[in-house]
Amino acid sequence: MYRYDEFDEAVVRDRVTQFRAQVKRRLEGSLTEEEFTPLRLMNGLYLQLHAYMLRIAVPYGTLSGRQMRQLAMIADKYDRGYGHFTTRQNLQLNWPKLADVPDLLSDLADVEMHCIQTSGNCIRNVTADHFAGVAADEVEDPRPTAELIRQWSTLHPEFSFLPRKFKIAVTGAARDRAAVAVHDIGLRLVRNDGGEIGYKVLVGGGLGRTPMIGKVIREFLPRDELLAFLEAIMRVYNLSGRRDNKYKARIKILVHEIGTDAFIAWVEEEYAKLDGPSVNADPAELARIAAYFAPPAYETLPAVSESFEAAKARDPDFARFAATNLFPHKVPGYTAITVSVKPIGAPPGDATSDQMRVLADLAERYSADELRITHVQNVVLPHVRLDDVPAVWAALVEAGLETPNAGLITDIIACPGMDYCKLATARSIPIAQEIAKRFADVERQALIGELGIKISGCINACGHHHVGAIGILGLDKAGVENYQITLGGDPGEQAALGQRLGPGIDADAVPEAIERIVDTYLEIRADPGEAFIDTVRRVGLDPFKPALQPTEARLEAA
Amino acid sequence: MSANALLDGAVVYYAAGGRWSPHLADALVAVTEAEAAGLETARLAAEAAGAVVEPEIAAVATDDAGRLVPSHVREKIRALGPTVRRDLGPQAAGEHLHVSL
Amino acid sequence: MKLLDRHGWTASDVVPVPIEALGDGDAVLLPNDYKAADLLPLQSRLKLIAIAFPKFSDGRGFSIAKALRAQGYEGVLRATGALIPDQFAFALHVGFDQIEISDEQAERQPVEQWLGALTAIHDSYQNGEDGTASILTRRRYAAEAAA
Numbered sequence: 039m040y041r042y043d044e045f046d047e048a049v050v051r052d053r054v055t056q057f058r059a060q061v062k063r064r065l066e067g068s069l070t071e072e073e074f075t076p077l078r079l080m081n082g083l084y085l086q087l088h089a090y091m092l093r094i095a096v097p098y099g100t101l102s103g104r105q106m107r108q109l110a111m112i113a114d115k116y117d118r119g120y121g122h123f124t125t126r127q128n129l130q131l132n133w134p135k136l137a138d139v140p141d142l143l144s145d146l147a148d149v150e151m152h153c154i155q156t157s158g159n160c161i162r163n164v165t166a167d168h169f170a171g172v173a174a175d176e177v178e179d180p181r182p183t184a185e186l187i188r189q190w191s192t193l194h195p196e197f198s199f200l201p202r203k204f205k206i207a208v209t210g211a212a213r214d215r216a217a218v219a220v221h222d223i224g225l226r227l228v229r230n231d232g233g234e235i236g237y238k239v240l241v242g243g244g245l246g247r248t249p250m251i252g253k254v255i256r257e258f259l260p261r262d263e264l265l266a267f268l269e270a271i272m273r274v275y276n277l278s279g280r281r282d283n284k285y286k287a288r289i290k291i292l293v294h295e296i297g298t299d300a301f302i303a304w305v306e307e308e309y310a311k312l313d314g315p316s317v318n319a320d321p322a323e324l325a326r327i328a329a330y331f332a333p334p335a336y337e338t339l340p341a342v343s344e345s346f347e348a349a350k351a352r353d354p355d356f357a358r359f360a361a362t363n364l365f366p367h368k369v370p371g372y373t374a375i376t377v378s379v380k381p382i383g384a385p386p387g388d389a390t391s392d393q394m395r396v397l398a399d400l401a402e403r404y405s406a407d408e409l410r411i412t413h414v415q416n417v418v419l420p421h422v423r424l425d426d427v428p429a430v431w432a433a434l435v436e437a438g439l440e441t442p443n444a445g446l447i448t449d450i451i452a453c454p455g456m457d458y459c460k461l462a463t464a465r466s467i468p469i470a471q472e473i474a475k476r477f478a479d480v481e482r483q484a485l486i487g488e489l490g491i492k493i494s495g496c497i498n499a500c501g502h503h504h505v506g507a508i509g510i511l512g513l514d515k516a517g518v519e520n521y522q523i524t525l526g527g528d529p530g531e532q533a534a535l536g537q538r539l540g541p542g543i544d545a546d547a548v549p550e551a552i553e554r555i556v557d558t559y560l561e562i563r564a565d566p567g568e569a570f571i572d573t574v575r576r577v578g579l580d581p582f583k584p585a586l587q588p589t590e591a592r593l594e595a596a
Numbered sequence: 597m598s599a600n601a602l603l604d605g606a607v608v609y610y611a612a613g614g615r616w617s618p619h620l621a622d623a624l625v626a627v628t629e630a631e632a633a634g635l636e637t638a639r640l641a642a643e644a645a646g647a648v649v650e651p652e653i654a655a656v657a658t659d660d661a662g663r664l665v666p667s668h669v670r671e672k673i674r675a676l677g678p679t680v681r682r683d684l685g686p687q688a689a690g691e692h693l694h695v696s697l
Numbered sequence: 698m699k700l701l702d703r704h705g706w707t708a709s710d711v712v713p714v715p716i717e718a719l720g721d722g723d724a725v726l727l728p729n730d731y732k733a734a735d736l737l738p739l740q741s742r743l744k745l746i747a748i749a750f751p752k753f754s755d756g757r758g759f760s761i762a763k764a765l766r767a768q769g770y771e772g773v774l775r776a777t778g779a780l781i782p783d784q785f786a787f788a789l790h791v792g793f794d795q796i797e798i799s800d801e802q803a804e805r806q807p808v809e810q811w812l813g814a815l816t817a818i819h820d821s822y823q824n825g826e827d828g829t830a831s832i833l834t835r836r837r838y839a840a841e842a843a844a
Binding site for chain 1: 669
């Protein structure tokens with residue numbers, strides 16, 4: 039993974055000093071709150087229902103054991119001993135004090151971490167496939183690209199006061215695990231007929247009030263032209279994105295309102311005027327960055343590990359974990375473990391500082407000192423020998439991180455919702471907890487198979503409900519929390535937005551409704567191999583609509 | 597009217613005399629239209645002064661024992677703390693426990 | 698109104714006029730939704746272009762300035778309006794020479810804050826119109842020197 043050189047180090051150190059001075063100027067009054075707000079947001083510091091919230095950047099979700107251990111220390115020292123992994127691969131702390139934040143940022147800088155641009159109307163954390171570098175279907179590891187974009191977008195003088203936030207995601211694999219189609223800019227690494235690597239560029243995807251799938255604006259952008267092309271897109275957005283209405287200010291609205299063809303023409307016109315060499319990174323720089331992402335020194339191992347197979351035969355719980363939480367690694371004898379941060383009945387994505395320390399130890403000992411945060415709010419140990427999986431699992435069991443539910447119905451994405459967030463119209467975490475408890479039985483989960491439930495506590499869709507196979511949106515109906523269910527969303531390469539199943543229902547009715555939806559699926563699926571999302575694609579929503587009707591009405595209709 | 601304290605972000609309520617208190621019981625309640633207008637004026641002033649952050653006005657009622665209870669579930673959560681972590685927020689210190697969702 | 702450049706307070710008796718009233722003038726004030734390319738026919742005779750910043754959070758002026766420099770404008774570029782000290786370095790980077798602020802703001806944010814803010818972040822990841830070499834450029838120089 040990337041290591042700072044003296045320039046990167048100086049930037050984050052200067053940033054800490056800068057923020058310390060900005061806090062001082064705010065406290066003494068030379069900065070008004072209105073002036074201070076974008077400055078603190080650009081250091082990831084929000085105001086929430088109960089306290090400030092600090093969002094720490096985990097660039098493209100990758101971190102080392104030492105960094106994870108430092109996050110645990112910071113959670114203990116400045117917060118309440120836990121953190122929340124987010125749908126953009128970052129970590130959130132819910133109780134920091136303003137006066138402590140400069141010291142906190144300094145502790146982060148000690149391990150090459152920061153909170154730069156994790157909020158505000160600027161370019162945010164660049165996210166990537168959490169199986170980058172280990173997936174067999176990968177054209178190229180997307181993280182050198184993500185790191186290059188991170189540097190180019192950091193404290194960009196022209197693009198720090200955009201109409202609204204800006205999110206970029208990169209994937210290098212055929213299966214899109216980075217949801218690039220629902221980002222402001224989505225990049226897919228592709229190979230052209232000549233075998234050269236370049237980017238397929240999508241613009242104008244996004245969730246929230248007006249969810250949209252991104253449009254392809256360049257089928258193949260040569261690798262070396264990336265930064266200049268991104269500048270052209272950003273310049274068009276900065277100049278022409280709407281600033282009259284906060285809810286119409288994302289680039290997706292601009293693309294939609296002027297039309298994709300017109301938007302492409304604007305970008306290409308801007309791009310033609312741009313001085314490429316003054317913006318683009320030269321190939322040597324990309325190679326310098328890419329060298330940091332060279333694979334670890336894998337051992338030559340047989341594809342089948344006898345000790346791993348024996349452990350599965352011995353222990354059915356271990357066998358179950360192995361069946362659900364392991365990702366096929368491109369190197370024989372290795373696997374990538376998804377550590378579920380979704381224990382049944384617990385807030386999705388929350389880890390204690392002790393659990394973070396366990397993960398740090400496991401990464402250092404068993405995973406080439408590397409961890410990934412996924413946008414599904416889980417953690418990945420990407421380079422584990424199959425031989426070592428039993429030992430890792432035993433440690434996970436002790437730490438309460440062994441839940442065998444990766445990708446299953448209880449692997450729920452939930453935003454913090456109205457338990458924490460000022461913007462929320464309903465709670466989301468209790469809904470996730472109740473659904474998970476209903477479906478806790480591991481056999482039943484295995485029977486149901488892959489099913490992504492995503493819950494948002496308001497229309498801003500931080501829980502990504504629009505792209506959930508089952509999406510749940512919490513709203514306020516006359517002062518009472520009310521939940522709308524959507525079906526058929528998909529964040530991947532077959533990106534689709536969920537459709538509303540029917541009118542909203544009460545919190546109490548949600549677990550029951552999910553049960554009936556799942557029962558319907560089990561009844562009508564073509565075969566056990568047909569995943570829920572595929573059944574919905576095949577049959578549409580109508581067979582599922584009765585699931586929302588109250589029991590009496592359904593019995594009457596029968 | 598509630599707001600977040602500048603330094604630690606904790607929830608505070610606007611009390612008589614223009615001070616801010618962590619106790620809901622101290623909150624100044626506007627009943628008449630004139631009082632409501634006064635509270636709105638105070639909100640704008642608080643915003644401009646910057647000693648607290650994001651002042652907001654919300655509805656309250658009184659329970660049978662005469663205690664102030666926020667009317668909306670969002671404000672109830674704000675008075676108590678996260679419903680999914682009863683060990684955090686004012687509820688953990690025994691505050692506002694008469695507020696129930 | 699007070700005027701700032703990278704050395705501190707400065708003064709100017711050049712008063713830019715709105716584009717629609719420019720006539721033969723050589724100092725113009727542009728709104729921040731103006732298309733830089735439209736200025737090309739007059740650019741070579743202009744000595745001062747001022748760009749309005751109605752709100753500091755509205756960053757369009759940064760792109761307009763950059764575009765003007767990219768299309769060859771070599772005169773003075775002035776950002777006029779509500780910028781804050783923390784944007785000063787950005788403004789110089791995209792090609793502004795001056796910032797014009799209200800007297801009230803100048804009182805609240807003395808020149809030391811403005812000049813201090815300029816050097817708060819010493820290195821930049823982007824090449825500047827003011828000649829600042831980006832970190833990427835400096836890495837290349839260092840690699841070439843070492844080679």
